[in-house]
Amino acid sequence: MAELQKLERLSAPHCVLLAVHYANESNIIALRALTALRDTNFDVELVLQILLTYLPEGVEPSAYVEYLSEIASDSRTPGEDPAAALDVSPVEELSNPQARKERRKLDLLQIAHPLYKVETDLDPLTHFLIHRAHRIDSEAGLLNTIPELVVPFVGHSEYIRTWLISTVLPLLRLTYEYYPQSTAPSLDEFARLKGRRAIDVQLANLRQIHTSKQGGGNAARDLRGVVGPWMCGANERKRRKLSPEDRRASISEEPDDWECLFEWLAHTSKSDFSLVSSAITEWDGPEDLDLGGFEEGRDYVDDETQRRLERRYAQTALACLYLVDTTNADALQAAHGLLSRLSDLLGLEPPAALSVNAQSLPRCTAEMPMLQELRPSAIQEENLTRPDNTLTQPNEDAVHVLELFLFSTCVLSSLQQSMSIRVVTRLFLRNDSNEQLLLLQKIIHALSTSAKLDAEQWRAHRSHLLWLWNWGSTQAGTDRYAQGVFGCIQSNTIETEILKGLLESSQYPLIVQLYIRPAGDQYPLPLVDVEQVILSATLHHYDNASNGNRTRGGMKRASDIITGFKPHFPNSDRFLRIEALLKATHAMSFYSLILQHGVPFQPVNIRVSADPLSFIKKLLDQNLRSYTHLDDLISIGQNLVVAMPATILDDDAKHTHLDAAVVERKKAAAERRVIGMTVEAALTEDDFETAYSYVVNRLTPSTPSPVASPSVSTSSQRFSFGSYNSNVHEDEGEDIAWRAALQAGRHRSSPSTSSSWTRTNTAARPDLRRLEQRMELLSQALLLAPPRHLEEVLAVWQECETEMTNLLAEETEAEERFNDAADRRLPGAFAEAVAIQPRREVGRGAVEEAPMGLFDVARGAAAAFSKSAFPLRGSGSNSRVVSGAESHGDAGRVSMDIGSDSGSIHSNGDERLRKRDMVANAVTGGLASGLGWVLGATPVNERP
Numbered sequence: 021m022a023e024l025q026k027l028e029r030l031s032a033p034h035c036v037l038l039a040v041h042y043a044n045e046s047n048i049i050a051l052r053a054l055t056a057l058r059d060t061n062f063d064v065e066l067v068l069q070i071l072l073t074y075l076p077e078g079v080e081p082s083a084y085v086e087y088l089s090e091i092a093s094d095s096r097t098p099g100e101d102p103a104a105a106l107d108v109s110p111v112e113e114l115s116n117p118q119a120r121k122e123r124r125k126l127d128l129l130q131i132a133h134p135l136y137k138v139e140t141d142l143d144p145l146t147h148f149l150i151h152r153a154h155r156i157d158s159e160a161g162l163l164n165t166i167p168e169l170v171v172p173f174v175g176h177s178e179y180i181r182t183w184l185i186s187t188v189l190p191l192l193r194l195t196y197e198y199y200p201q202s203t204a205p206s207l208d209e210f211a212r213l214k215g216r217r218a219i220d221v222q223l224a225n226l227r228q229i230h231t232s233k234q235g236g237g238n239a240a241r242d243l244r245g246v247v248g249p250w251m252c253g254a255n256e257r258k259r260r261k262l263s264p265e266d267r268r269a270s271i272s273e274e275p276d277d278w279e280c281l282f283e284w285l286a287h288t289s290k291s292d293f294s295l296v297s298s299a300i301t302e303w304d305g306p307e308d309l310d311l312g313g314f315e316e317g318r319d320y321v322d323d324e325t326q327r328r329l330e331r332r333y334a335q336t337a338l339a340c341l342y343l344v345d346t347t348n349a350d351a352l353q354a355a356h357g358l359l360s361r362l363s364d365l366l367g368l369e370p371p372a373a374l375s376v377n378a379q380s381l382p383r384c385t386a387e388m389p390m391l392q393e394l395r396p397s398a399i400q401e402e403n404l405t406r407p408d409n410t411l412t413q414p415n416e417d418a419v420h421v422l423e424l425f426l427f428s429t430c431v432l433s434s435l436q437q438s439m440s441i442r443v444v445t446r447l448f449l450r451n452d453s454n455e456q457l458l459l460l461q462k463i464i465h466a467l468s469t470s471a472k473l474d475a476e477q478w479r480a481h482r483s484h485l486l487w488l489w490n491w492g493s494t495q496a497g498t499d500r501y502a503q504g505v506f507g508c509i510q511s512n513t514i515e516t517e518i519l520k521g522l523l524e525s526s527q528y529p530l531i532v533q534l535y536i537r538p539a540g541d542q543y544p545l546p547l548v549d550v551e552q553v554i555l556s557a558t559l560h561h562y563d564n565a566s567n568g569n570r571t572r573g574g575m576k577r578a579s580d581i582i583t584g585f586k587p588h589f590p591n592s593d594r595f596l597r598i599e600a601l602l603k604a605t606h607a608m609s610f611y612s613l614i615l616q617h618g619v620p621f622q623p624v625n626i627r628v629s630a631d632p633l634s635f636i637k638k639l640l641d642q643n644l645r646s647y648t649h650l651d652d653l654i655s656i657g658q659n660l661v662v663a664m665p666a667t668i669l670d671d672d673a674k675h676t677h678l679d680a681a682v683v684e685r686k687k688a689a690a691e692r693r694v695i696g697m698t699v700e701a702a703l704t705e706d707d708f709e710t711a712y713s714y715v716v717n718r719l720t721p722s723t724p725s726p727v728a729s730p731s732v733s734t735s736s737q738r739f740s741f742g743s744y745n746s747n748v749h750e751d752e753g754e755d756i757a758w759r760a761a762l763q764a765g766r767h768r769s770s771p772s773t774s775s776s777w778t779r780t781n782t783a784a785r786p787d788l789r790r791l792e793q794r795m796e797l798l799s800q801a802l803l804l805a806p807p808r809h810l811e812e813v814l815a816v817w818q819e820c821e822t823e824m825t826n827l828l829a830e831e832t833e834a835e836e837r838f839n840d841a842a843d844r845r846l847p848g849a850f851a852e853a854v855a856i857q858p859r860r861e862v863g864r865g866a867v868e869e870a871p872m873g874l875f876d877v878a879r880g881a882a883a884a885f886s887k888s889a890f891p892l893r894g895s896g897s898n899s900r901v902v903s904g905a906e907s908h909g910d911a912g913r914v915s916m917d918i919g920s921d922s923g924s925i926h927s928n929g930d931e932r933l934r935k936r937d938m939v940a941n942a943v944t945g946g947l948a949s950g951l952g953w954v955l956g957a958t959p960v961n962e963r964p
Contacts, residue, residue, distance in 0.1 A: 023106040024057070032061040033123035034111045039067075040126060041110045043074035048084045053102035055091075064091055068148040069128040077152075077160040081169035092145040092176065135211055138260060139179070146177045153188065157207035163188075164196055166207075174314060179256070182320075185311050186253025187211050190222065190246045198242065199225040214257055215275065219284045222246050227292065239295055240302030243281075248309035251277050252320040278306065278329055282336040286405055289340035296340050297354035301361045305333040330365075332407075334414035337362050339404035341422055342411065342445055347438035352430055355441060359419070359426060368416055371423045376434045378483040382423050383492030384503045390417050391503065396449040399442065411445075424491055428505050431484045436466040444505060451499060453508040457517075460485070460506060464517050468524035475530045482518050482534075489514050515544040516553055523557040526577075528584040536588050554585050555594055555669060562601070563624040568609030570602055575609075575623065578602060593678040597663045601626070604659035607652060608635065611643045632660040636694055640701035647701035648710065650694075650718070657694040658687040692756040695719055699760040703767045711764045712793050715800065719757040758804035758813070765798035766816055788827055795820050 030038070035058045042051040051070075055062040068091065071084065090096050099105060111119065130137070131144050133151040153166040166188055174181040187210060195204040202225050205213070213221055226242045254277045275283070289296040306321060306329035321329065341355055356374040363370045372380055384391070390410050397403055398411040405412065412418060422441075429444045437459070447455065467473065467481055489509065490502035500507040506514065515535075522531050535543070535550045545553075558581045565574030579602055586595045605623045613621035613635065626632045636657055640646055646653070662683055695718050702711040769790075798820060801813045 023103050023108060026108045026112060027054070027057060027106060030058075030108060030111065031116050031119055032058075033116070033119035034108075034114065035061045036066070036070075036123050036126070037114070037119060038108060038111045039070050040074050043070050044076075046076055046079050046083070047105075048079075048087055049099055050105045050107065052087050052090075052096070053098040053105045056096040056098040057102060057106075059096055064094070065131060065144050066128075067091055068131050068144055072131065072148055072152055072155070073127070073129045077156045078162065081156075081165055085169065085172050088145065088148075089172070092143075092173075135208070135260065142179055143177065145173065146180050149173055149180060150183060154207050154211075163192060163207060167192070171314075181314060181318075182253055182256055185249050185314050185320075186251070186256070189312050189314070190250045193245050194222065194225065198238070198246070199229070202228075215277065216280045216283065218250065218277070219247065219280050222250060223284065227288070227295065239299030240308075243299055243303045244308055245310040247281060248306075249311050251281075251306075252309070252311065252315075254278075278332070282332055282405060285336050286339045286343055286401075289343045290345050290401075293340070293344045293346050293351055294354050297358045300333075300337050300340070301357055305330055305365070331414050332405075334362060334365055335407070335409075335412045336405060337365075338412040338414065338418060338422060341426070342399060342404055342442055343401060344440050344442055347433070347440050349433070351440070352426070352433065355426055355429075359423060362414075363419060366414055366416075366419065368419055371426070374427075374430055376427075376431050376484060378480065378487060381427055381431070381487050381492065382420070384424060384490075384495075385420070385493070388417055388421070390421065394449055396446070399445050399449055424504075428488060428491075431488060432463075432505075435463045435481060435484060436470060437463055448505050448507075451508050456506050456508050457513065460509065460514065460517050464521035464524075468521040473525060475527060478522060478525065478527055478530060485514060485518060512545060512549065516549065519545065519550065519553050520557060523554065523581065526580065528581075531585075532588060536585075551589055551592060551594070552669070554581060555598060558582055558598055559627070559668065562598075562605075563627055565623045566620075568605040568621070568623050570606040570609075575602070575605065579606075594668055596678065597668055600659040601663035601665050601668070604632075604656045604663065607656045607659075608639065611639045611646060613639050613642055626660070627665045630666070632663075632665055633657050633690065633693060637697050640697055641704075645705065645707075647698040647705070647707070650698055650714065653698060654691050654694045657690040661686045661690040689756075692719065696756040696760040699764055703764060706769045708764070708767055708769050708790070708793070711760075711767065712797060715757075715761050715764050715797055719760055720800075755806075758801045758806075758809070761797045761801035761804065762813055762816065765794045765801060765820070767794070785827075785831075788824075788831075791820060791824050791827065795824065 027035075035054065039051055039054055039062065042048075042054060055067050071088075075084070114122065129151070131151060132139070132142070132147040133154050135154075136142070136147065136150055139147070149170055153169060156166055156169070157163045167184070170180060170184050170188065174184060187207070191204065191207060191210045194202075204210075205221060210221075223242060223246075226238055229238065257277075285296050285299065307326060309320075311320075337358060341358060344351060344355060353374065356371065360370045362368075372382060375381075393410055398409055403409055410418070411421070425441050425445050425448070428448075429439055429441050432439050432444065447459065463485070467478075473481070485506070487504065489504045489506040489511070491504040493503045496502055496507075501510050519531065519535060522534075531550075533539075535545055536547065538544065558578045561574040561577040561581070563574075565578070567573055567575065569575055570579040578598075582595060582599055582602065586592075586599070589595050605626060608621075615621055615625065615638070621635070626635065629635070636653055640653075662678070695714055699711045699714050699719075702708070702714065795817070798813060798817045802810065802817070805813050
């Protein structure tokens, strides 16, 4: 009782100081008795301030919750034995002035926490509970004790209930339940969070755990138990005034909390789609919240807002699929699962199982106008979640289009092109035919160069590519050829690229089945296009071959293609030309051939050359005695001119069709030119006999005539068959003939170069025999040369004639010396009889009438030539030209019986004809009709 009496004598300041003392001592019983007995000195706010300021935060809330309830309800009781609890000794020694002074020194905290001071509608107990909770966390770090303080009062204030659900509950779960090993923000920090920053903090642990453990099972839990409850405090956070710093930092408009969550999902899907997919698949959205049971049936989102949020959630899920950058199989499976989840949320039919079976692939329906309305901007990240974006509208068409993109991505993956849905969608929206064609070619190249695919696999891949083109629809778009991802490419282009891939993979029977002899006569490509592709592929391998041997490398591939498809194009001249080209190139591969700067010969050199026959000249120069393979070289040359390599793929009709007569003229001209080259090569290697044999046996004109077209090329020009066509003159072969004969006739070589005639008839002089052969060649050149070149041939003839005259004179002189010596040894009358015989004249003989005019000059020259060439004494059977040449070397040798004095030639063993006499007659006639004709002269005996 004494303590009660002392209490009654204490002033108000004394009582306040005593209450502070009891609070410091955590003496709740004494404080309860004091404030009840002296209630006039302690209003509710003062008691709460004393508790907030001086009651240690470590005190268990259960010790003073009942006391707080009494204060809040204004039903204070001093307790069962207040006198025993009270002890006024700490303040009874203070005088009143001292007590008042000490009272004024007290620095009591404001009941409202600075973060909530704008909430003027809240009662003091609500402010106290919030402030006390913050101090418990900040001063004692006992966040887990806050529910003991707050939960008993959730019925006291809806604000307390919402604050507990939206602030304390999420933080408690993050700190103690979900991620106890992680560093969590304080209650003060957490309460200040808003917008994007709040979402990042709440889900930061989720991303770290998922990245390290590759598991997304906690995503839905965190959304349901952390983010969801936090969303319930959105309205309270909107009303909360910001500090000046916060106000300056939030000048830009911040989206609401739900929009921030949707943005986080969309942004995260780019880098961690499996996490987002797991979250959306397992979380039912804004209505799926775990509030810890504190809501007690209350709805924190009204029905209209709930419907709006559900649509935004579905749209976000669609946007996430378009933002995926991952290309692996797991991402595709996750995307398919998310698409199935969306279909379920929207009440739509689920998509087909993720498969690339052509029969199970989805098809584009004709009634899809949104495909025509889509623009490339729709796939931009900032536009994907816009409410008006057609691509992500949560409706049946948008889901079906997404299904088409998903399966397109899956099909592309099966075609060895791993791409994300985003990239595939962008490819579709750009409508760039070049970009689509490049991707198609990349796919075909990958398939044709990968592990060997069989025919069935190629059939499946072709079906996939055609599905990517039209999505199974026959309807074309307004600015596209088809509806699919490759819809900007023409169907013929698609089939052409597939055909190229099949050719590269050597799927020849499948090509025949699909493109040449298709079932039902449904030709994917016109046969003329199929032929063009086949020939282009053949020449591609040909041009890239490093060796001309058709049993290896690119040449083998080219040869196999031609062999495989030639029976299906029996009337194609192009196949015949390429076959001729392959034969020529293969034959050339057996020779060594190096081009300029030491570059080895390659087949493509033939294709780019304007004169393919010129390679035979190089071949002859670089391969010793290759001129002996005449027939082989002729075959090469004829095949080259028939092939016309540079124009095989030209569309010009004159290049695509071969006329039989033109072909024969080409082959004849090519043969003449090749023989001319071999003659030159033989002479270069000093093999006159072979050159002689080639000229007299292989270059003999069918109708010898010295008159030729004035259009024949001059002697300074090399005749070219590289561009030989149907307009080439037939007498070009004769041009080669007379030039080869002239070149051989000019050749001077040692008789030691192995002469068959010398070995078979040792009585003959080799030098005379060689000169005789040269003059025979020159006589042929005279017969074939154009009039304007007769002077050139005659000049060489004169040189040979002079040499022949000198040799014969030497021989005659030697004979006379021999005869004189013999005469001196003969007896009597026989010697005299021999002596009176006239000696044979050597030289030109009697002088003819001087020629008059140009024609007389020509006739005089002919007469002189006729005497020097031992003219024939009659015109009977001896006027016939006889060729005594047989084969020599590979071309054959001639077998001739040469007299020691006259150089006569046996023909068939029954006629003896002097070759030079025959030539003289020919020259006489030739000059009369040739040179005289050219000069325009009139013979003297024909003048009036």
